[in-house]
Amino acid sequence: MFFILVIVIGLVAWALHLMQEAVESREFSLMLAGFLVSAAALR
Numbered sequence: 001m002f003f004i005l006v007i008v009i010g011l012v013a014w015a016l017h018l019m020q021e022a023v024e025s026r027e028f029s030l031m032l033a034g035f036l037v038s039a040a041a042l043r
Contacts, residue, residue, distance in 0.1 A: 011041035 015038035022030030 008041050011037055015041065 015034045018030050018034035018037065022028075022034060
């Protein structure tokens with residue numbers, strides 16, 4: 001259970017990082033990738 005929680009937290013952190021980079025560079029593909037990672041992590 002703890003291992004899964006660590007993976008989910010890592011995915012959410014990575015998604016937030018992707019979204020931040022996407023906003024700075026205005027890249028739609030990075031925004032989409034960040035959204036998909038966060039959606040997958042929350043399932």
